[in-house]
Amino acid sequence: MKLLELEILNFRGIRNLTIDPQGKNFLIYGPNGSGKSAVVDALDFLLTGQISRMTGKGTKDIKLKEHGPHIDYSPKDSCISAKVQIHGIEEPIRIKRTLESPKKLICDDSIREIIKPVLELASRGQHVLTRREILNYVTADSSTRGKQIQTLLKITDVEITRSKLLKVKNTLKSIYESTNSSLNTISTSINVNIGINNFNEEKILDFINSNRRILDGNPLKELSSDLLKEGIEPRSISSENRVNTQLLKNDLDKLQSINSEDNKANIREIDLELRELNAKISSDHRLVDAHEHLKLTRLGLNLLDPDGGCPLCDTPWKTDELHEHLKNKIELLSDAAKDLDKMISLSDDLILEVNNVTAILNEIIKSADIIGLNEESEVLKVWLNNLKIFLSVLEGENYPDPKFSVHMVEVLLSPLNYPYILNNIYSNAIESSPEPSKEQTAWDNLTRLEENLKTYEMSVKECSKSFKSYKKGEILYNTFVESKNSILNNLYLEIKDRFVELYRQLHLDDEMNFDAEIVSEGAGVNFKVDFHGRCVNPPNALHSEGHQDSMGICLYLALAERLTQGFIDLIILDDVMMSVDAPHRREICNLLANFFKGRQFFITTHDQTWARQLQTEGVIQSKNRIEFSNWTIENGPSVNILGDIWEVIEDDLARNDIPSAAAKLRRGSEEYFSQVCSSLHAPVRFSFSGQYELGDLLGGAMSEYKSQLKHAKAAAQSWGNYEELEKLKKIEDFSKDVFTRLNMERWAVNPALHYNQWADFTSQDFKPVVETFRDLFSIFQCSKCGTLIHLVINGPQPEAVKCNCGNINWNLKDK
């Protein structure tokens, strides 16, 4: 798609503007705040229905309908329309969008489907490069450069998706860890009930089979809650109010054993050691830091993105580099690790004690409930609840907690007043329930285990399911990252050669052998560039900001060219030129003019030199350049359409408006010859204010021209190139004639000439003046490519005078 015409009405800072690029490169020049970017916003809005600058970070309170229209107008008065040329359709098409219905593109129904891909591609924004993006790229440090490159290349959505998938993986991992913890708790309950220390299926089966044997059941070979009572029957009539006093006695005995002096001493020792270690660490802030670092580093290692990125801040690292870094840090903290591991082990011991008491208490509470001892049951439930709180403190990061002193922990794990309550439960159980037979106890043992096993089996299923989900999350994440690296590396490979070619073109003088590496790595991009064949480094390591600037532009141009091919020929460069120096800007002009044939550049700039260069180097034709100035709220920018100077002067002459024609000729000549002097490195008397009279500029330009022409003739003579010599002589004859005529006519553009004196002139009088200047302009310009001739300097002496296309090429070097 190319832009032929654009009309902006009451949009942002613009009241009414019509421009007419006709599919050619277009330039808007003007100071900051003159409304240039509003034109870019208008194009953005026309193609996408939104204004990119008004979306994203920091734009929460900015609304399209409220802030899009000109401040004095409503959305219904604000619209953008354009005539565009679409690939494959001969006739240009008209499109329009209003701020009243931003989502609706107004166009002929027959072209709606054709323009759809163009609009979709435009919504990706790859055809627009802004100053802010280049600035962010240039000022990025090494840790954020990868992200800035992705922003520059408009592919941040890939990184956002990777980050979301990492969250998926880590959430599923947490769920798995939680189910695994539940499985451990129920395993402990089973262990406590059958009196083993570690979960062991064989021992559990032995326990089951010994009870089944009592009930004349066949031994089981497989541990399953469904099979536990297979083929056996209860030996007594079940009663809802019956408690198995034998099992209750066993529970009370186990609790008593926990309450034994030996066990109490053991628990006290564990708790004291844990507290001492904590106190030792807390008293020394360096140790606190070391432990905090260690915990964080271990967590980081555990959550490490396999692609190398930091799980905490998403900073990209080289694959395995962060892993190694964290491992090294952990090694350095080996003393802290000893203390931390000891604390974890002591804490686990206490957790085990708490789980044991909890498992027994649960069974005793069930018995108290069955025989209706509600008061006792409630007291035990309070104890159970306190144990749960203590457990959460132990599993958390806040132990020792002021609520749980050494004495309190002792009391909690073996309360002093509970023997009375427990005895009461037991004596009531004996009174209300008959003494169980051996068979009844076997049956009740199996019933209790059946319940625990069901929970255990459910936990195993949950754990297995959550593990599979976690693994799927991991596979999904890893597959995405592998695919991302593969796709991006292919893309980077495709654009790398073009990037290098463009950059070399810009820096022919100093980096002809420039090379680069662009590789997708981790969460970002590993972008390294060659520095004069000496070493390969990130762009900001040794290159100047100007060089980095041009790298950003080349990288963007290479990618935009690749991604918008065939759909959007329009590339918008919104005030992107910053620290690139004048000679390299000239090369950028050359790049835009010669390396992107068929593309239409829409350029805005506040930089006058760059604006001039774009014109003198043939990127922008004079009629496709406008100047914004004197912006006001009510009227927007004043627009000076710097069209073809000869056309506008002809118009003035046709109206017999000689003063206006003379003013335009003088102003245009000043502009033109300041560019000529710059191109030819012509000597001009220095003016501190930067303002030069046309006389100064003309003198400098003509004298340099004559001097170089003389050198060119001498050089042609020395090489015996008589054909070239003849050509140069003809050029000389023509220029002599023009210069002579100029000396006769130049008074006419003298600024000192009083306005009233024009009254005596007619168009016929002024036409020869215009003709002379027109011929004068032609001397300094190639008739083929339209660019100004410029001096090629390579070493101490000028080497040649050339135009951009090579049609003019005067050798200045003698044999």
Add this chain to the structure above:
Amino acid sequence: MLFLNIMGGYIIEESLKVPKTVLEDVWDETLTRLKENHDFKLEAVEKIESIVKESMIIPEEIIDILKD
């Protein structure tokens, strides 16, 4: 090339359809690889596919699919 049909509308050739974004390309390759992975049910891959075709992913939706 575009052709005008008898109804007055244009027929768009495949080559003139908008190219995929980099993210779409990455998802295409990811989903193709997942379809070949025996740890993933085709149904789950298809659900993910339908989500990514519509918009940016929401982690909770993906978690629900992977939990099934």
